[in-house]
Each structure stands twice: as structure tokens, then as C-alpha cells.
Amino acid sequence: MAVVSRVLTIGGGFSGMAASIQMRKAGIDVDLVEIDRNWRPEGAGITVSGPTLRALEAIGVFAEFTKRGYTSDGVDLFTPSGHRIGEIPTPKVVGSDVPGGGGIMRPELGRILADATLLSGVNVRVGCTYTHIAQHESNVEVTFSDGTTGRYDLVVAADGVHSKTRALLFPEVRPPQYIGQGVWRAVLPRPFDIVRPRMWLGGAVKAGVNPVSPSHMYLFVTEARPEKLQVDRAVWPQMLADLLAPFSDPVLAAQRANLLAAEAAIDYRPLANLLVPAPWNRGRVILIGDTVAATTPHLASGAGIGIESGIVLAEELARAAALQEAFDRFHLRRWDRCRMVIENSAQLCRIEMENGDKTEHTRIMRESVMALVQPI
Structure with missing residues (x-):
């Protein structure tokens, strides 16, 4: 029997949904409030690592992922002119036979997890959040934006990188800081010969593609920028096309025209990271996911470590004798793993921005991947 019987989850993102689904499996009653009335994640494609696929398998949605996304093994490496220079293997994860990685549209992954959340019996309220939290010795009293109240044994805050709960309970923590690099993403038709992720390396601009379905792939481009980009969205397609101009590989050159189509759904995000010192709880309120451990995408593990944290929290609530x-x-299971992802991703980012030591970049990538395939 779980150490808690009634839990509130704040935030219906990946980590909040994962925690809620797994807590329901442990027999815990769960309410989830999500401020977005449409309950839809934003963004284009998302690269998913093998360890993240293992986490989705644990939740029970891996089969659905394979139907609506794309899985593969390995990453092909090319020069900007299209000369293949090697590959990065994606080793099998411990305890599972899932592929080494995959890709999917971020909104599609959100729908998969949302359907599983509802199916699990979580009581979901959209267009709703909390306005006040009062902690007592044996429970937490929460007032909601619709005027209702509730009492819970535990509150799980998964309200994202700009979390108001973190600002409330951890006022000493600075908001995420821009680290000097931004990432562009776009959705494009998939050429038949793109069957797994491919990256073009050279200079401070890195480009890559990853299949997200039988018909489409998503393009990602990272570039160093001293200041956050602040320009009209209308010029984003041309800016991204210009970034790809030095890449003469016909595969990329052929896609530049597709960037001007509305279907490309171009997205730009300045990169930032955040690592809140543990412990991540204040009394009976615990923070998970991007609220306390937000990373750049260099290890394709941002969503993954949040989903894992939701799984681990539910497991520990189910087997502990006391909260x-x-x-x-x-914290013993999550701190070092999350810290490693965030710190190593930041190092990879620095090397890319400075066009630094490729050997060091390879070493950090290899060591990180081997650590992530270990059990959580």
C-alpha cells in the first residue's frame, strides 16, 4: 500500500503525466490540473533516446509510440558537403529490447500520454491551476482558480521550466539563464534514404534530421548567438534557410525550399538550463521535471529525465513506509542522473559554440550515453 492515498499533480506535461499514470497504478487517487485549456504541448519534432523509449515502455505507451512515431538505431555523421564520416552507435539499454532511439512530433507524444493519463483514471481538470497552497502537518490544502478547494497527502509540481511553484517555494533559485546558443526546428518531407538520424558537423552551426513518421522528418539546427534572438517570426524561414546555405550536401540543399512552406512549422528556441540543488521538496510539495532539472537538447534527454522522475517517484511512494x-x-536515484545530463549537455553546448575539441565532445557524448542506458 502506498504511503499516500490522494495526490495533486500540477501541470499536464510529460513528467506530470508520467507521475500521474504510475501513481494510479500504485492505487493512488490523483487529481491533475493543467492551465492550458487545450492541453497541448507546443513544438515540432522531438528526438527520443533509447532510455526514454524504455521509460515509455514502463508506462505502457511504447507500442503506441511505434505506431505514431519512428524508431531506429544509430546516428549517421556527414561533412557539410555530404561526405559520410562515420556513425554514432546507440547501445541497447539495460533491461529492455527497445531500439536505440526514435523521433516523434512533440504534440503527438503529448496526445499519447494524455490518452494514457485519462485511461488510467486520473481526474484531469484543464483550464485550471492553483491560486494558494497551505501546508499542514498531515496534508496540503489547495485553492484552485475555479474557486474550489482540495486536501491532499502530497502535491507534485510539474509546472514547467517557468514554474510558479518553484518561485514560491525556492525563491533563492534564479530563473533559467540563456547559455548563448539557440536551436531551430522544422518539419519537412522525409527522403526515402533518411532512415535514421543524420547530422552534419562543421563549424559553430550544426544541422541534423531525424525521422518522426514514415512520411516526415524534423530538421534541427543549432547556432551560437551572444544575445537572445528577437526578430519577427515572418523572417524565420529565410533566416533558417540562410543558416543552411554553407551546407552543400544535396539532401539539405533540396530541403531549403521546403522551409518557406507553412507546413514546415518552424520553431526557434533560445537554450537555457536549470539545476535546482536537492532536495526538491518543501514539506509535502515535491517538484519534478523541468521545474528543477531543465536541460539543453544535446543528449536528447530533457523529456526523458522528466518522465523517468515521474516513474521513480511513483515507485518510491508505492514501497516506502513513510513519506x-x-x-x-x-533523490538518491534521481539527483546524480539529472545532474549528469544537465552538466554534460552544457559542456557539449560550450564545445559546439567554441568550435572546440571534437575528441572531448565525443568522449562526453560516449560517457553520457553509456551512463543513461543503465537502469534508473
Whole structure:
């Protein structure tokens, strides 16, 4: 029997949904509030690592992922002119036979997890958030934006990188800081010969593609920018096309015209990271996911570590004899893993921006991948 019987999850993103689904499996009653009335994640494609596929398998949605996304093994490496220079293997994860990685449209992954959340019996309220939290010795009293109230044994805050819960409970923590690099993403038709991720390396601009379905792939381009980009969205397609101009590989050159189509759904995001020192709880409120551990995409593990944290939290709540014991075990299993992803991703980002030592970049990537395939 779980150490708690009634839990509130704040935020219906990937980590909040993962925690809620797994807590329901442990027999815990879960309410979830999501401020977005449409409950839809934004963004283009998302690269999913093998460890993240293992986490989705644990939740029970891997089969659906394979139907609506794309899985593969390995990453092909090319020069900007199209000369193949090698590959990055994606080793099998421990404890699972899932492929080494994959890709999917971010909104599609959101729908898969949302359907699973509802199917699990979580009581979901969209267009709703909290306005006040009052902690007591044995429970947490929460007032909601619709005027209702509720009492819970535990509150799980998964309200994202700009979390108001973190600002409330961890006022000493600075908001995420821009790190000097931005990432462009676009959705494009998939040429028949793009069957797994492909990256073009050279200079401070890195480009790559990843299949997200039988018909489409998503393009990602990282570039160093000293200041956050602040220009009209209308010029984004041309800016991205200009970034790809030095890449003479016909595969990329053929796609530049597609960037001007509305279907390309171009997205630009300045990169930032955040690592809140553990413990991540204040009393009976615990923060997970991007609220406390937000990373850049260099290890394709941002969504993954958040989903994993939701799984681990539910496991520890199910087996602990006391709430503090569950918190202690949760932090023991999550802190080093999340810290490694964030710090190593930041190092990879620095090397790319400075056009630095490729050997060091390869070493960090290899060591990180081997650590991530280990059990959570």
C-alpha cells in the first residue's frame, strides 16, 4: 500500500503525466490540473533516446509510440558537403529490447500520454491551476482558480521550466539563464534514404534530421548567438534557410525550399538550463521535471529525465513506509542522473559554440550515453 492515498499533480506535461499514470497504478487517487485549456504541448519534432523509449515502455505507451512515431538505431555523421564520416552507435539499454532511439512530433507524444493519463483514471481538470497552497502537518490544502478547494497527502509540481511553484517555494533559485546558443526546428518531407538520424558537423552551426513518421522528418539546427534572438517570426524561414546555405550536401540543399512552406512549422528556441540543488521538496510539495532539472537538447534527454522522475517517484511512494523515506530514495536515484545530463549537455553546448575539441565532445557524448542506458 502506498504511503499516500490522494495526490495533486500540477501541470499536464510529460513528467506530470508520467507521475500521474504510475501513481494510479500504485492505487493512488490523483487529481491533475493543467492551465492550458487545450492541453497541448507546443513544438515540432522531438528526438527520443533509447532510455526514454524504455521509460515509455514502463508506462505502457511504447507500442503506441511505434505506431505514431519512428524508431531506429544509430546516428549517421556527414561533412557539410555530404561526405559520410562515420556513425554514432546507440547501445541497447539495460533491461529492455527497445531500439536505440526514435523521433516523434512533440504534440503527438503529448496526445499519447494524455490518452494514457485519462485511461488510467486520473481526474484531469484543464483550464485550471492553483491560486494558494497551505501546508499542514498531515496534508496540503489547495485553492484552485475555479474557486474550489482540495486536501491532499502530497502535491507534485510539474509546472514547467517557468514554474510558479518553484518561485514560491525556492525563491533563492534564479530563473533559467540563456547559455548563448539557440536551436531551430522544422518539419519537412522525409527522403526515402533518411532512415535514421543524420547530422552534419562543421563549424559553430550544426544541422541534423531525424525521422518522426514514415512520411516526415524534423530538421534541427543549432547556432551560437551572444544575445537572445528577437526578430519577427515572418523572417524565420529565410533566416533558417540562410543558416543552411554553407551546407552543400544535396539532401539539405533540396530541403531549403521546403522551409518557406507553412507546413514546415518552424520553431526557434533560445537554450537555457536549470539545476535546482536537492532536495526538491518543501514539506509535502515535491517538484519534478523541468521545474528543477531543465536541460539543453544535446543528449536528447530533457523529456526523458522528466518522465523517468515521474516513474521513480511513483515507485518510491508505492514501497516506502513513510513519506520522507520515499523522498530520500527518490533523490538518491534521481539527483546524480539529472545532474549528469544537465552538466554534460552544457559542456557539449560550450564545445559546439567554441568550435572546440571534437575528441572531448565525443568522449562526453560516449560517457553520457553509456551512463543513461543503465537502469534508473
